[in-house]
Amino acid sequence: MTDRAIEARALTKRYGDTTAIERIDLAVPSGSVYGFLGPNGAGKTTTMRMLTTLVEPTSGTATVAGVEVTDRASVVPNIGYLPEEPPLHAELTAREQLRYIAGLRDIPDPRAEQRITDLLERFSLGDDADRRISTYSKGMKQKTGIIQAMLHDPDVLFLDEPTSGLDPRAARTVRDTIADLTAGDATVFLSTHILPVVDDLADTVGVLYDGSLVTEGPPDALKQRAEAGDERTLEDVFLTVTGGIDGAA
Amino acid sequence: MPGVPNTHHAARIAATQLRIGWRKLRGKSVTHHFAVGLAVVAVTAMTPGITWVVYANAQSVVDGASAIGTLVPAGIGVVTVVMTAYLTVLQIGDIDVRDGYLTTVPARDVVGGLLAAGYVRVAGMFVPPLLVASVGLAGGVGRPLALLSAPIAVLALTTTAYLVGFPIGMVIAYALGQSAFVDRYKGALGAGAFVAYLALLLTDSLWTVAGPVIEAARASPVAWYTDLALITVPGADASALRAGAVLAGSVGVAALGVLASVRVSERRWYDDGAHADIRTTDSARGGRLDGVLGRPAAWVARKSWLRARRAPIKLLYVIYPVFVLFGPIQNSIAAGRVTATLPATLTLYAAWATGALFALNPLGDEGAVLPVTATSGVAGREVVAGLVAASALVGTPVSIVLAVVLGVLSPLSSVAVACLAVGGVVLPALAATVAAGVGASFPKYEATSMTRSREVVVPSLWSFGVYTIVFLLSAGIATGAQSPAVGSVLGSVLGVSTAVVHVAGLAVGLAVAGACAVVAGRNAVRAFDGYTADG
Numbered sequence: 158m159t160d161r162a163i164e165a166r167a168l169t170k171r172y173g174d175t176t177a178i179e180r181i182d183l184a185v186p187s188g189s190v191y192g193f194l195g196p197n198g199a200g201k202t203t204t205m206r207m208l209t210t211l212v213e214p215t216s217g218t219a220t221v222a223g224v225e226v227t228d229r230a231s232v233v234p235n236i237g238y239l240p241e242e243p244p245l246h247a248e249l250t251a252r253e254q255l256r257y258i259a260g261l262r263d264i265p266d267p268r269a270e271q272r273i274t275d276l277l278e279r280f281s282l283g284d285d286a287d288r289r290i291s292t293y294s295k296g297m298k299q300k301t302g303i304i305q306a307m308l309h310d311p312d313v314l315f316l317d318e319p320t321s322g323l324d325p326r327a328a329r330t331v332r333d334t335i336a337d338l339t340a341g342d343a344t345v346f347l348s349t350h351i352l353p354v355v356d357d358l359a360d361t362v363g364v365l366y367d368g369s370l371v372t373e374g375p376p377d378a379l380k381q382r383a384e385a386g387d388e389r390t391l392e393d394v395f396l397t398v399t400g401g402i403d404g405a406a
Numbered sequence: 407m408p409g410v411p412n413t414h415h416a417a418r419i420a421a422t423q424l425r426i427g428w429r430k431l432r433g434k435s436v437t438h439h440f441a442v443g444l445a446v447v448a449v450t451a452m453t454p455g456i457t458w459v460v461y462a463n464a465q466s467v468v469d470g471a472s473a474i475g476t477l478v479p480a481g482i483g484v485v486t487v488v489m490t491a492y493l494t495v496l497q498i499g500d501i502d503v504r505d506g507y508l509t510t511v512p513a514r515d516v517v518g519g520l521l522a523a524g525y526v527r528v529a530g531m532f533v534p535p536l537l538v539a540s541v542g543l544a545g546g547v548g549r550p551l552a553l554l555s556a557p558i559a560v561l562a563l564t565t566t567a568y569l570v571g572f573p574i575g576m577v578i579a580y581a582l583g584q585s586a587f588v589d590r591y592k593g594a595l596g597a598g599a600f601v602a603y604l605a606l607l608l609t610d611s612l613w614t615v616a617g618p619v620i621e622a623a624r625a626s627p628v629a630w631y632t633d634l635a636l637i638t639v640p641g642a643d644a645s646a647l648r649a650g651a652v653l654a655g656s657v658g659v660a661a662l663g664v665l666a667s668v669r670v671s672e673r674r675w676y677d678d679g680a681h682a683d684i685r686t687t688d689s690a691r692g693g694r695l696d697g698v699l700g701r702p703a704a705w706v707a708r709k710s711w712l713r714a715r716r717a718p719i720k721l722l723y724v725i726y727p728v729f730v731l732f733g734p735i736q737n738s739i740a741a742g743r744v745t746a747t748l749p750a751t752l753t754l755y756a757a758w759a760t761g762a763l764f765a766l767n768p769l770g771d772e773g774a775v776l777p778v779t780a781t782s783g784v785a786g787r788e789v790v791a792g793l794v795a796a797s798a799l800v801g802t803p804v805s806i807v808l809a810v811v812l813g814v815l816s817p818l819s820s821v822a823v824a825c826l827a828v829g830g831v832v833l834p835a836l837a838a839t840v841a842a843g844v845g846a847s848f849p850k851y852e853a854t855s856m857t858r859s860r861e862v863v864v865p866s867l868w869s870f871g872v873y874t875i876v877f878l879l880s881a882g883i884a885t886g887a888q889s890p891a892v893g894s895v896l897g898s899v900l901g902v903s904t905a906v907v908h909v910a911g912l913a914v915g916l917a918v919a920g921a922c923a924v925v926a927g928r929n930a931v932r933a934f935d936g937y938t939a940d941g
Contacts, residue, residue, distance in 0.1 A: 172678055209509050213676055230512035237509075244506025248420070248429040260418050261511050305506075 162187040162313050162344035170203050170215035177203045180217065185346065185361065190339050192376070193348040193357030196399050199365040201348045202269060203240065205315050207348065209238045222312040222376045224386070233259045234262075237311035242404060243302025243320050247291035251282060251301045255308060262309040269308075276304040280330055295322035303331060320351050332358060350381075352391045362391070364401045409665050411518025419519025422442045424526060425499070440574035445531070453535040457542035464546025468636060470643035479563055479631040482536070484616070487574065490528050493584070494575025495606035504675065513675060514668045521572060521667060529564050536560045543635065551638035559635035563628075563654040569663025576670040579667050583679040586870020593718040602727060608735050628654055639668060699795055702784045706792025707799070710764040720862040723870070724759045731755060749812035749823070750885040753830050756808050758877055760799035760801025761837025766865040766873060767795040768842050768930055769849040771936060773863055776851075786934035790842050790927060797838035805830040820903040822888040825912040829884045832916055836923040837877055844873040846933035876926075880919035885912020 163185035170178040178200045184190045195201045206212040208221055210229040219226045222235035245254055252273065259269035259310050277283045280300040290298060307314055309388055316335075320328040328351075335345050335358055349355060356376050363373040372379060372394070380389045431442065437561035467475040495498075498520060501507055506664045540556035582588045588595060606612045635644040637649040695704035714721055729857070734751045738744055764771075768789065772779050779789070809830035813823035849867035865873075886892055888911065893904035900907070 206505075211505055211508055211676075212678075229508075232511060232516075233509055238505070240505050244427050244503035246502065248426045248433075250424075257418070257422055260509060261415055261515075 160187060161223075162189070163219070163221055164310055164345060165208070165219040168204070168207060168219050169215050170200075170207060170212065170267075171215045176213075176368055177366045178207070181365070183219075184369075185344060187344050188339055188342045189360040190335060190345045190347055190358045192355030192362040193346060193365065194350075194355060194362060194395055195348075195365035200368045201365055202317060203343045204240075204365065205317055205346065220289065223396055234309075235308035235312045237309065237314045239302050239306040239316045239319055243298050243305070243322070243350065245247075245298060245301055245305070248289065249294070250287050250289055251304075252286040253278070254301065259308055262372070264309055268331050272289070273304075274296075275279050275319060276308070278326060279334070280304060280327065296303060296324060297326055299323055300327060300330075303334070307334070307338065310341075313346065314338060315346045315348075318350065319347070320354060328354075338389060350393060352358050356391045357403075359398070364395060364398050372398045409514055409668050411521075411664070411668065412511070413518070415515035416518025416522055419501075419507070419511075419516060420522035420526070423519060423523035426502075427523075427527070427768050435867075441442075441523045449531055453538050456535050457539045459541035460539045461546040462542045463779065466641055467543075467632070468547050468642040475632045475643075476624045477620070479559075480534075480620050480626075480628050481801060482666060483563055483567045483628045484620050484623050485633075486528070486564050487571040489574035490524070490571025491578065493528055494524070494572050494879070495500060496581045498527060499576050499579055499671070499674075500573070503637045506676065513672050517668045517671045518664070519628040520671075521569070521664065524572065525568050530791035533560060533564050536564075540635075546614045547636075547642070548586055548637045549639045552636070555638040556635040558653075559631045561864040562634065562653060563631045566656040566659050566663070569660045569667070573663055573670050574664035574933035576667060576674055580670055580674040582679075583674060583676070586680040589680055600722075600725065605828050608732060609739060610736070627655060639824060661663045665915060669939075695795075699791060700788060702788040703792035703795065706789050707796035710793060711800075714764070714941075717862065719860060720864060721763060723864050724762050727755065727758070727874075729781050743813050744816040746817050746890050749809060749816050749818060749826055750888045752812060753805055753809040753826050753833075754832070754878075754881060754885040755778065756801060756805035757833035757837045757881060759836035760797050760805065760925065761839075761841035761873065761877065762865070762870075763801060763838075764796045765790075765838045765841040765930075766869050767850055768793055768845050769933065770845075770863050771866070772853045773851075776937070780934070780937045785820070789874065790839070794835060795837040797841075798835040801834040802831065818888065818890065818904065819908070822890070822908045826885065826888050827906045829881070829888075829915070833881050833919065836916075836919045837881065839923035839927045840877055840880075840929075841869075841926075842872050842930035843923075843928070844876065846930040848872065849933075876922055877919070880922050881915055884915025887915065891935070 161184055163183055165181060166181040167180040167182065168178060168211050169176070169180050181204065183191075193201055193204070203212060207214050208219055208226060210226050214226070221232050224231045224235065226232055226286055231238050246257075249257065255273045255277075255346065258271065259266075259273065266273070274283070277286050280303070282300055282304075283286075285297065287291070290301065293301070299319070301318070303319055304318070314335075319331050319335075323331065332354060335347065339345055339358075347355065361373065361378055362376050362379055377383065379394045380391060426556075431438075463474055492496075497881050499522060501516060537557050537560055540553060540560065544550055544552035582592075588796050603888075606615060627648075630645075630648040633644040633646075633648040637646060695707060698704070699707065711911040731751060734745065734748045737749050769776060806827060807830075809826040810823065813826045816823075816825070845865055846864045848868035850863065850869070853863050854860035855861050887896070888908055890904070892911070893907040896902075896907045896911075897904045902910075
């Protein structure tokens with residue numbers, strides 16, 4: 158894997174006359190957590206979909222795990238992706254779903270079984286793993302989706318609102334898991350509205366507003382930049398930079 | 407090899423798709439199971455018949471004396487291509503949780519899985535009987551080796567046709583997804599296509615369209631599958647060269663079909679689709695209806711119209727009984743004039759359809775909004791009045807026009823036409839009230855899949871059936887009595903004039919339908935007022 162897990166240059170996405178993403182540059186080092194913030198409709202999901210190869214950029218370039226995103230078949234084995242709605246088959250049980258994905262990821266059976274069991278236990282899903290996903294609560298589906306995304310130890314993990322619908326204990330498990338992953342050299346690209354999660358975990362925060370990256374940097378630096386000499390929170394930074402381009406630090 | 411699916415991944419995806427499909431089927435209602443079971447029984451029952459026909463005609467095919475020899479492969483090929491393309495557009499060409507798959511395995515593997523699962527679904531219903539029929543062929547010609555060559559021909563033909571139909575369906579789906587016009591008017595276009603299909607059936611023109619295609623297939627190498635099937639039968643008019651060529655051609659076409667499927671699927675999934683510009687509209691405004699119905703009932707009516715306009719597919723079930731009208735309509739077309747039975751039949755259908763439009767699932771149709779509606783303070787009678795008004799204001803003008811225009815053009819007497827016109831005025835509102843009462847007793851809250859990506863809540867089968875029976879047995883008296891034959895028979899039995907039978911039939915029919923409507927209306931009001939989420 159290269160030093161840069163994610164690299165984007167002038168990445169742009171247009172739908173007809175509408176510009177969803179305007180020339181954003183990203184450079185996310187391996188083994189780090191990148192907190193991706195922005196108001197609803199700012200273009201966060203579109204950016205993630207371009208980086209996960211689901212959407213073709215209109216212009217610009219991007220590499221993930223050192224592979225051009227235009228080379229989809231080569232990018233896919235290196236990434237895990239949890240979209241806002243976990244991609245699960247409601248008719249399967251969690252264990253069946255995870256075994257299925259492990260098979261598609263070509264994880265050898267004994268290793269897959271061990272990993273599935275460990276992760277199910279870690280997320281307190283072991284007792285419910287043989288129930289159909291259709292009977293799950295939103296939080297249980299979210300946990301299954303997270304396990305599915307990280308099942309193959311991807312180099313780069315894209316998480317879109319991973320703590321959505323989770324109770325505080327499960328949210329804490331997700332945070333701890335992300336911290337563990339990055340300790341093991343994985344990179345996490347994290348989109349969320351839960352600012353304390355980003356504040357706790359992110360090495361770098363980028364704020365997207367109206368399709369443009371309006372500010373980027375370590376959380377502490379951003380907080381200081383928001384108003385020098387005053388104690389500020391990441392929420393203050395977010396509100397300042399997304400109040401309009403003029404408000405960008 | 408680029409573009410070629412990984413067979414291990416494809417097989418796993420296909421197996422899981424089939425397993426999911428089976429579990430979905432098991433989760434359906436008893437009536438759905440019954441319908442599927444009926445289809446399976448029908449196919450199973452037909453198989454011996456098909457086998458016998460093949461057995462009886464086998465020798466004439468072998469002797470080259472039968473046109474069936476070329477017609478059968480051409481027919482199977484064309485039907486398989488058309489059916490596959492159609493189902494690919496609607497169902498088998500896409501996959502649930504597509505984003506999850508496309509970030510897990512290459513798209514080509516997903517396509518491979520869809521192809522395999524789709525083949526089982528498309529061919530599952532007609533390939534097994536054809537394979538069994540191979541026994542009839544082998545028996546008919548007295549050559550056991552035909553048990554080998556005939557199934558190979560069946561599988562080669564259906565697989566090749568399937569792999570031609572799949573990319574064609576994908577191209578159509580892709581083209582549809584690239585058109586903002588289609589995106590905006592897909593409801594109207596779908597309805598138009600359905601009406602065009604009905605018109606073909608009603609006018610017996612389907613063969614006019616399909617005939618040349620099948621004839622072209624007969625004149626093409628598709629007919630050579632007969633050579634392949636009969637190549638093991640000594641004395642048969644079968645060419646080894648043609649048999650070999652069609653087998654090799656099948657392999658080549660199938661390979662190209664897989665590659666084309668992968669290519670077009672990738673374009674369909676990754677290219678930006680066209681979307682009609684999102685128009686900001688505010689069609690829901692108060693108006694004169696408020697003064698007539700009162701504001702709550704008027705808003706219930708407006709809400710029904712708005713939802714129907716934006717999602718017309720949910721009303722598709724209203725068109726299904728049109729097939730029952732085929733006989734009277736075809737008779738009129740064949741006769742070149744409006745027959746005596748047509749005005750009453752269509753007026754009755756128009757009234758029935760009016761009732762079924764908005765009132766047949768008054769609770770379930772509210773969907774997730776039902777708890778809000780139920781706790782909003784609106785009274786049950788206002789909801790029912792709104793639904794009946796929504797239906798009657800749309801359907802009554804249609805039923806009046808059908809009754810009067812067709813009645814005048816038909817050989818019906820002026821009394822019968824007048825009675826039909828009165829029925830056209832009164833019956834739609836009564837129908838809607840009956841529908842509301844029946845629908846409240848048999849609500850359906852679960853959504854039904856209309857296409858892979860579209861689920862809508864439609865009335866329950868029980869509502870549909872009970873409403874239809876009650877309405878036909880009551881309102882049917884009013885319209886049925888306008889038939890000259892009925893009027894004549896009853897008139898002579900009762901010793902009254904035909905005109906008296908027409909008027910009396912109308913009065914009795916309206917009285918019975920009215921009584922049903924009173925009972926049903928009260929039931930609907932009570933059901934809404936007493937609604938609780940736990941049933």
